[in-house]
Amino acid sequence: MLKQDDAVERLLRVVPDAPTWVDLRGMLLSGHAHVAGATVPTSSGPDCPPSLDRLACMVKVLRGATSIVAAVGRPPGEAVRAAVSDVTDMTPVVTQTENAEWVGACLNERLAPNAPRWTGERMVGHRLRHSAPNGPRSAADVRLLATNQPLDHLPAGLRHEITHARALAPVAAAIVDRRPVSFCYPVWRTEALWDVSIDTLDGYRRRGLAGAAVRFMIDYLRRDRLEPVWCALESNTASLELAAKLGFEPVGSFMVFSRGPWAILTAGFTG
Numbered sequence: 001m002l003k004q005d006d007a008v009e010r011l012l013r014v015v016p017d018a019p020t021w022v023d024l025r026g027m028l029l030s031g032h033a034h035v036a037g038a039t040v041p042t043s044s045g046p047d048c049p050p051s052l053d054r055l056a057c058m059v060k061v062l063r064g065a066t067s068i069v070a071a072v073g074r075p076p077g078e079a080v081r082a083a084v085s086d087v088t089d090m091t092p093v094v095t096q097t098e099n100a101e102w103v104g105a106c107l108n109e110r111l112a113p114n115a116p117r118w119t120g121e122r123m124v125g126h127r128l129r130h131s132a133p134n135g136p137r138s139a140a141d142v143r144l145l146a147t148n149q150p151l152d153h154l155p156a157g158l159r160h161e162i163t164h165a166r167a168l169a170p171v172a173a174a175i176v177d178r179r180p181v182s183f184c185y186p187v188w189r190t191e192a193l194w195d196v197s198i199d200t201l202d203g204y205r206r207r208g209l210a211g212a213a214v215r216f217m218i219d220y221l222r223r224d225r226l227e228p229v230w231c232a233l234e235s236n237t238a239s240l241e242l243a244a245k246l247g248f249e250p251v252g253s254f255m256v257f258s259r260g261p262w263a264i265l266t267a268g269f270t271g
Contacts, residue, residue, distance in 0.1 A: 019193065032063040036058045055073040080103060166185070
């Protein structure tokens with residue numbers, strides 16, 4: 001059996017640093033990825049890494065409040081089911097579109113009669129068309145969220161999400177009446193990309209605050225030469241509309257399976 005470090009390293013040699021792979025690569029680089037059911041072939045030489053289409057494994061990150069699973073290729077059904085045996089109903093399973101039918105069938109095989117079924121939805125990845133987001137800069141007060149900033153005014157789910165997010169990554173916050181009401185942070189970071197997450201309190205939406213927070217975080221993470229990737233479910237029209245408004249364009253897609261209102265954070269904000 002491969003050691004975990006070896007399995008992660010082999011996967012990193014093959015998984016591209018590209019928008020539709022940003023979650024998986026970010027998971028592998030997190031330092032908390034567990035690889036199981038692995039078929040991660042060795043290369044045939046230093047200049048010939050293993051082929052992407054020969055991979056078949058499950059990758060899982062359970063770190064504090066973070067819970068997410070990825071299916072790579074077409075692992076055995078037993079490995080797929082084992083990977084989700086100890087996660088909550090709010091844990092998503094991501095996989096590439098061409099493997100979605102296989103993964104969905106494995107997830108739903110042998111479920112208890114009354115157990116919720118896993119359903120899949122397409123997640124669309126976007127990149128900026130130009131170097132900067134569209135539209136004029138907002139006059140909103142946006143800053144990095146301090147570690148001691150009170151969050152008592154947030155709903156419980158969102159408070160949980162932002163509390164744990166700021167322990168792992170920088171969080172940009174738009175401030176209104178001295179309270180943070182809109183947030184942007186990187187869910188995952190790779191060598192070149194970061195995955196945009198945004199949340200805005202009810203009553204403060206459609207005021208340009210989310211866009212201002214995104215702009216702030218784009219500028220901030222470009223200090224580390226990281227470019228934004230905007231991933232949104234096809235059903236999330238508000239997110240897709242904001243992405244288009246800011247100048248993001250679709251560049252590919254992957255699939256996300258869930259069996260309830262999902263969040264990467266196990267008790268996170270679900271809308």
